[in-house]
Amino acid sequence: MTSWQGKNITVAGLGVSGVSAARALAGLGAVVTVVDGGDSEGHRERAAELEAAGISVRLADAETLPEGTDLVVTSPGWKPDSPLFEAAAAAGVDVVGDVEIAWRLRGPDAAPWLAITGTNGKTTTTQMLASILKAAGLKTAAVGNIGTPIIDVVLGEEPYRDLDVLAVELSSYQLHWAPSLRVHSAAVLNLAPDHLDWHGSMEAYAADKGRIYEGNTVACVYNADAADNKATENLVMEADVEEGCRAIGFTLGAPGPSMLGVVDGILVDRAFVDDRQKNAQELAEVADVNPPAPHNIANALAAAALARAFGVKPSAVRDGLRAFRPDAHRVSHVDEVDGVTYVDDSKATNTHAAEASLAAFDPIVWIAGGLAKGATFDELVQRSAKRLRAAVLIGADRALIAEALARHAPQVPVVDLERTDTGAMLAAVREAARLAEPGDTVLLAPACASMDMFANYNKRGDAFADAVRELAAEKA
Template sequence: MGGRDVNLDDLGRHTSWDGVHAVVAGFGVSGFAAADNLLFLGASVIALDETSDGKEEKAELLRSLGGDIRLGPGSTATLPGGTDVLITSPGWRPDAPLLAQARERGVPIWGEVELAWRLRDPEKAAPWLAVTGTNGKTTTVQMLDSILRAAGLRSVAVGNVGLPIVEAVMDPEPYDVFAVELSSFQLHYTSTMSAESAVVLNLAEDHLDWYSGETAMADYAADKGRIYENVQRACVYNAADPATEELVREAEVEEGARAIGFTLGMPSVGMVGVVEDMLVDRAFIEQRESSAAELCTIADLASPAPHFVANALAAAALARAHGVSQAAVRDGLRAFRPDGHRIAEVAVHEGVTWIDDSKATNPHAATSSLRAFDPVVWIAGGLAKGARFDELVQLVTGRLRGVVLIGADRHVIADALSRHAPDVPLIDIGAGETGAQASPMDEVVAAASRLARPGDTVLLAPGCASMDMFANYGERGDRFAEAVHRHIADQD
């Protein structure tokens, strides 16, 4: 153990961390926030990261405050002796050597989210409204934050989006409420969190390269389900995805917590849903047995795409569980505009609409996007991360005008198309390298243009990660948009 007899459960925002030896694994955004605030609390901090790119300036800052920051290859090979607690960044797999050493020695492993929960101010502890799911987390959290702000609350989007959550909870000016986006990685290392309300938006194959073995999908789902543990008011689930409701059934929640479904159809009592062109509430009104309250219209939203409407319903349910008015839900959703690369219209030219949904980085997200348009020329491919595409292809075959494939794992999609949609025209662009003089997206766009007809949508919804050819999904979307505009300029 460390320099004193440490009972971690006794440590919090207002206790002395003097003599506590904390190791922070990973020195990215969340790792820096964790190390910085642990130093502020008086802990002895060692931060470790295999890379130093872009991290030296922050490392020097923390060294000047007494931190021991070790960057570069080999720095994470060995857990320092005397470690009392290991704070891990969310991307670290459970089988990483450093984490394995911690388990062998009986050293507790916390994620940044667990640390943040323990550092809340007990006198001004803002409630957490927590969101997870395979897809739609960021959009839903940002919608929720917009609604809470429209209600006049001091809210902030944190966690896997926006501010690091440790930084937010340590803010000397307290927030009224947090809209918290949580990935399965973050939830894996969380044990004591008790959200006021929480939602699992959906469950589909993703990150199966992070989990391992035959139980990978079950382990992934179980980590998502941790968000419901100890929920105080509402466990919101997706009525179209029975796996999310099952997670609610399995969760140990606070007495009085309710299960609230959201649906794109007519809502039953205790649900939110859609009636004609309206998003409505049959969960948080007194007359829910016989009526529904209008929250907003589909026209109030930035997109009528079904998955976008579903995200809005989930955000509305969390906000209503917190006591937000119908008017604030409407105003917040009206004000919200999604980030770039999420069903973003790039151009309309000669009757063809070009859409950038580069953020659709797994098959489930791509399916949602494809089902919003018909007919579609689908641009897909990249790093599949162990995912399969058979179900996607079976669901959208009738919508496909053609497919353009790109990237390292494009053969996975091509194989699914050959099995389930052999008659759909397919153009394979290959796996061009970033930095080549001609952008591979120019070839992609030219190929898609040959397949498209007036009235069609050309949709970049890759269903795969981007890092085989691009720095991130944002760069992939930017290159696509640039290529579309070049193509149109050449045609005019």
């Protein structure tokens, strides 16, 4: 464990992870200064709390490196080309993230990490994994990018003492700043263009995701399906792992040796069994996965692979999947009105997530739109057109989706809602109900961020659910 006594540490960012890092390092004897470009009332309140604990805080200046800094600890969202980091590089000062600090703070008997990343499905898979590990009788927690600062966990803050294993969600940002991370086993669920403004290119984004495999000791879990163009498998092949670490694929089809997959509605394991050339182990039924949409079955297989790599019995995989309940706004069934099912997947904030959601239903009245974040929609529409009954478009960048629909699905009726106030969601649901037929699914899978109309995707999903309930009340 690194000695922090007397070290001059600059923490970049006054958010959850920054505050956690600052408190932890100050508690270990470091001299900590937190810098942040903001100066709102909330910033000042958090600064006052840290200053009361003996931590210096500098607001309204996120560019100047404090004199004498020995190490910069950054919050995940800060871009690599930030002026503060350029100043650190000029001064020969390393920049790392909260995950790197957590890794360095681990004690000699620290719980192993089972780590998960990917463009989509990280949180769900991490929660599934934790549920399976708990079903196996292990003390565990779902932590990291999922909301619980990883530093608090490794320092044994309540309720995270004496854990047997951690289910750790890691973003590409966190992985970028974690050069010495070496976990027990890891999975990259999928790769699709996202956060390219931060990483600079798809190649750099993929490389940061691939860092999760470096130094793995037992298993590198990858998506073996052709739809992912072997992108995650290539990251495994390029990784420098410990001798004996195995590449374990997962697929929605029948698995080959050293893979997990699906046969006749059963999730099966041909990786962690005796004589995997000939044998397979039943783990669970597809019906045990909630919801049993294709992308969620893939999530379940990835979680099962990591759990099996840790020695979990097949029955715990089944029991853990049965016990798991997904968070709100992730392919959540809202209601059925006049024979039409209403599903909230507001968490589908990019095209890759929306495509996975659209693949789970047929036929669909699709509610989409918001902030595109530089995305294009041609491939999404091409691959999903045959499932669409109609589309209702909302949000600032809805024209981009409308244009893709006109090019690749001209037969699909489109309602373009010009209003971008929050009340537009009720109008969208009413239009979708008008277009839908009994047996259809009205699916909110926006393929866009929400901030043009809503504070976040949760508020957008809440507005959809409220609108559906209002519709149901009118029909009652």
